[in-house]
Amino acid sequence: MFCPKCGSMLLPKKINGKNVMACCSCSFAGKEEDNAKIVEKAQEKKELDIVDKDDDDSLPLTDAECPKCGNKEARYWMIQTRAGDEPETKFLKCTACKYIWRDYS
Ligand SMILES: [Zn+2]
Numbered sequence: 001m002f003c004p005k006c007g008s009m010l011l012p013k014k015i016n017g018k019n020v021m022a023c024c025s026c027s028f029a030g031k032e033e034d035n036a037k038i039v040e041k042a043q044e045k046k047e048l049d050i051v052d053k054d055d056d057d058s059l060p061l062t063d064a065e066c067p068k069c070g071n072k073e074a075r076y077w078m079i080q081t082r083a084g085d086e087p088e089t090k091f092l093k094c095t096a097c098k099y100i101w102r103d104y105s
């Protein structure tokens with residue numbers, strides 16, 4: 001997360017007893033709602049990156065049933081959704097209808 005004013009890194013700070021993201025080099029401090037929006041935007045972007053993946057010819061094939069069309073073959077890739085402490089998420093893309101879904105198992 002970066003400061004919308006100066007582009008420096010935002011760091012979590014306690015202001016008036018509330019945890020907010022504040023800029024380390026200027027006076028910018030996000031309100032809680034603003035921070036929620038920043039996080040939402042970041043996540044939205046991530047989802048788009050996933051859907052935009054179109055170099056699927058190089059992805060490995062696997063046996064998986066498409067929840068949309070019932071096709072039994074999909075290409076898959078792994079994405080580290082958060083830094084470090086969470087396991088990778090497996091994404092599958094149907095070879096027939098191009099539907100993309102997550103495999104949580
Ligand atoms: Zn700043």
Ligand SMILES: [Zn+2]
Nearest residue numbers: 066069094097
């Ligand atoms: Zn399908």
